[in-house]
Amino acid sequence: MGLLGHLWHTTLATMLDVAPIVAILAFFQAVAIRRRPPNLRRIVVGFIYVLLGLTLFLVGLEEALFPIGKIMAQQLTDPGFLGIGPGDARWLEFGWVYAFAASIGFSAAIAEPSLLAVALKANHISGGTISVWGLRVIVAAGAAAGVALGTVRIVTGTPLYLYMIVGYAVLILQTWRTTRVAGGLVPLAYDSGGVTTSTVTVPLVAALGLGLASAIPGRNPVIDGFGLIASTALFPMVSVLGYAELAAWRARRRKAAAVPEPDDERSTA
């Protein structure tokens, strides 16, 4: 398919994707609110920008990055490249796969438009305290860990639910600690999980999971190929909460260093 045909095809697909949203917005605007929203013309132009932008974004990804990324996932998981024979898959020999998983998890999250949208919103309402780039880097670090651990799981063949249950346990522990020191950030941290797995991440990560599950003897691609997206969504929550805890701890320490507490004096005396 030529570039123009691809563009046309994707424009139609994006319009179909956005149509139900526009219909719902228009219906409730007309029937329930019964008032024109302020700056209607600007909003319509904004929707056209979103439509155009998403189309170009998707076409560009499919032209440039997805084909190479997917072939790369296949080549890196090829038994010939990995140098493994049948029945001989030791998990430590997959270093390049883990490195690729972590780097693609990180870089895809940085390029993810949904994450950018949430980071922009968080930046607006926090009055600039939460930096757009900073939040994205922390979330991306979590995504990197999530994809890498997900590939370790496929290579070792350990069951998905063990990883998820341990992840949830860590998350609950962190939540319990963070609500006391920086509770405002908890909902944002939870939201970061869902937004990481979107347009850029899902196709690349899914290709990696399916490639890996079909290359390793004893793995069933239809069962083991799933689950990589779940761990990619889990770890950004852990990393954002971890960062919130760290920031709160550093703030406490700075305060303690500036004003010596009476307890300290007693203990040194």
Next chain:
Amino acid sequence: MNSGFLSFLRLVLGSARDLAPIVLVIGFFQIFVLQQPFPDLERVAVGVVLVMVGLTLFVQGLEMGLFPIGEAMAHAFARKGSLAWLLGFAFCLGFGTTAAEPALIAVAAEAARTMAEAGVIQPSGAAQASYALGLRLTVALSVGASLVLGVFRILKGWPVHLLIIGGYVVVVILTFFAPPEIIGIAYDSGGVTTSTVTVPLVAALGVGLASTIRGRSPLTDGFGLIAFASMFPMIFVLIYGMVA
């Protein structure tokens, strides 16, 4: 006009920074690890430019269209004071945007194939199609329900973490009773439901509501809707796997 073009150019450069990591990663692995030449460099360059311009336009559209309409509707509903309309809107937004989501259609078809191979459902095309449709409707329903609960939570000021932790405990318990084939699909279905257009709208809706209602903080109460929308599908799909 000229200054408008310059500021657009500056925004495109910002997008270039966002995309640099993924281009570098793919370039590095292609050249140094796999030691292969870049296929069709021209096409890749055109694609990267399209991605950059696309991301820039999307961000512009976000600030001009998606964020303002989401917030304007949140304010209008809060002023109107009709709970039924607001919850109805939340449900339709979740259900309507998810039922048509292409990523979900792909995952549902894949899931039906998996279940047929595992012998859980009949291998016939009709059985697979009806299983996939049922799965899609289940997920769409769950996203609709999640936004209703999420909006209700904002109105009531319930802490998000208790609901989310409770939800994850339910997920873990259901995991032990659900057929093993559905578990990976169920866990993944949480991540694929929130599309690039829905996320900004839902975020604006939550923040708009939380900033209109007295006693709610936009940061603490406004976020969290997307978290519900990613968790509910896991619970609903696990249940679907047990009953279907």
